[in-house]
Every structure is written in structure tokens, then in C-alpha cells.
Amino acid sequence: MNRAYPSTLLENAVDELSALPGVGRKTALRLSLYLLRREPEYAERLGTALQALRRDVKYCRTCHNICDTDLCDICADTSRDHSTVCVVENVKDVMTVENTAQFRGLYHVLGGIISPIDGIGPADLEIDSLVKRVAEGEVREVVLALSTTMEGDTTNFFIYRKLSAYPVRVTVIARGVSIGDELEYADEVTLGRSILNRVEFNDAI
């Protein structure tokens, strides 16, 4: 026997699992053998959950966050501030900002950031729909909350220019020394930005 796996079913499962990010063939084998030890219903539930997620997922018609209906819970929530829109890269970032409990406005999920190396241009992102949302007039502030990388900055600038034709305030999340960081370990670009963008002591507490 020169085959790597004793069963083609096992080989298939390992092949498919190892296509996931961070899952190598050893981990895929371990997970597959674990499935064999669990009750049969678990594999059924797992398989169905993954297929249903991909097949039936819906995206909010306004903010493009994923949701169960065609309008997400956040956009449907009338107690939130509909005049402020936070622009984020992906669904995960919506959850991250929500977890801070510091933002009561709505979101706009771009679906990525401009990255010529990865072949992602402005047309691949939900930028036109953001401009359209702003053009409708209800939005008074757009908060840019993208990664503080070259790609994030490029995307920020592109959006800023697109929105310059409209009477909307465009802000960007503060960059500065992380809370809990010792000053000597902060990089100088961040620290420099922290000093330039210093705020009134009264406002910072």
C-alpha cells in the first residue's frame, strides 16, 4: 500500500479541511479522526451549518453587514444614531467596534480595502454605495475605521475625496499610544502622531 490514507473518505475530508486557513494536513487528519469518535449527529450538524452559512447568508441592503434578513439588526434599530456611519473593512470589524460599546451609529462594510498587490481596486469595494448613502442626505458624519496601514490610508483618502462633494463631516479614528503601553516601547511614528493630535486633558478622561 503506497496510499497516504487508508480510506478515500478520510482523504477527501483531509483535503477539504486543509484548504481552510491555518489548517495543515496534520491538523486536518486530527480533526477528521476526531469526527469519527464523535456521535454521527455532530458531523451532520457541522456539515449542514457550514453549508447553510455559505448558501443562505444574507447581507444588509444598507450597510452590507451579514444578517438573517435583508436589513441588519443595527440598521433596523431606531434607537441608534442614523446620522453617523462608521466605515469598516469587514464583518469582523463591525463586531470588534460593537464590542467597545463606544459607538451608537450605523456601519458601512466595504468588503476589503484598496490593495493593488492583491488586485483589489475601488470598484471591488462598497464605496459607490457609501457615496450613494451619503448623497441621500441623512448622514452627517462618516467615521473612517480602517486598518492603520498603507492600504487603509489609501482607502481612507480615496473615500475622503469621493465624499468631498457632499456636506458631510469625515473623521478618522484616533491613532496614538495604546492604553496600557509603556511610552518607551511605542514606535516613533505612533508617538509623533499622539503628540500632534493631543487633546484637552478634560476631554480625555
Add this chain to the structure above:
Amino acid sequence: MNRAYPSTLLENAVDELSALPGVGRKTALRLSLYLLRREPEYAERLGTALQALRRDVKYCRTCHNICDTDLCDICADTSRDHSTVCVVENVKDVMTVENTAQFRGLYHVLGGIISPIDGIGPADLEIDSLVKRVAEGEVREVVLALSTTMEGDTTNFFIYRKLSAYPVRVTVIARGVSIGDELEYADEVTLGRSILNRVEFNDAI
């Protein structure tokens, strides 16, 4: 919104994925969001592969290794030595021993080792079927290749006693200093066993 996930489909997928060993909720979320970025066919294939593995897996009627039919490729291979049977704990160990390319006999998969703490007794393992296999007379040597732990030693001893009624040679894989190890880092129990079980220099190369 006080929900942790924006979509119940996403929450289900995260719930089921995080039941896998070594997969926490953060990893499960990352994998779920990855699925959403991949083509829909991938999620279908992945789900089907996992369900098919658990639903349709077969075990060899002789050695209990997993296989596609009711007799595994190894047991069906007439060019292998059918008089030597290597006893291993699980399917993974068959693959591990096969990868050494040093064993041309057959296997017997116990499905675990005796472990009172985990509630696993001899009756939960394929020990009776091993004894039956030996009783049929074709097997002349049983090689015990279990983990070198307390549980492995207990299981080895239990099998040795069960087989003592039959004219079969029972051997155990050599324990000793790993190849590539420096002697000063070998633990003393292993080194002691290495010295006791020393072999003729001519045989070791």
C-alpha cells in the same frame, strides 16, 4: 444589539466549529468568515466530505482499521506477512508505523488503551477480536506498539496475559534513547532501559 453575532447562521457555524479540538470561538469565527469569502461550492464540498466521512466510514473486519470496503488494503495485500500482527491504539498509529516503511506485517487497531480514569476497560477495546485472530492459528508474532505510558504498559500486560494460552510470540517495540538525541538530555528511565536492552552492535546498524 446585544447579540455576539450579526447572523444566526454565522452563530451556528461558530458553535459547531468550536466543538472541534483546538478550535476556539475566535478561530471558528475566522474560519466561518473565510467560508463566506470562498466560492459557494467549497462550503458544499467541505460539508459533504465531513458528513460522508462520518456516515459512510467502514472498518476492516479483520484489523478494525478504517477503509473503503469491509477488508482494508493492508489485510487484502497478499504480499504482506500475514503471520505478524502489530497492535496499535488507533488509525493514526497505523499510518505512523506505515510511514516508517519498516513493517510488512498486518495490524490490529484496539480503538484505545485501558484507562480507568477515562472509564475505558478491556471490554471497550478490540482485545477479544485479537485473541480470536490469534486462536485461528495463522498469527505467529504479535508486536505490541502502544504508547510507552502507564496506560500503554497496562494494556500491553493485559494482552500478554490473554495471549499466554496460545503458542504465539509476543514482542514489544524497543524503548530507548531517540535517534538524534544527546545522551545528557535523555531521561534516566529511558536511558536505563536502553542499557538493559542493549543489542549486538552488528544488529543495530
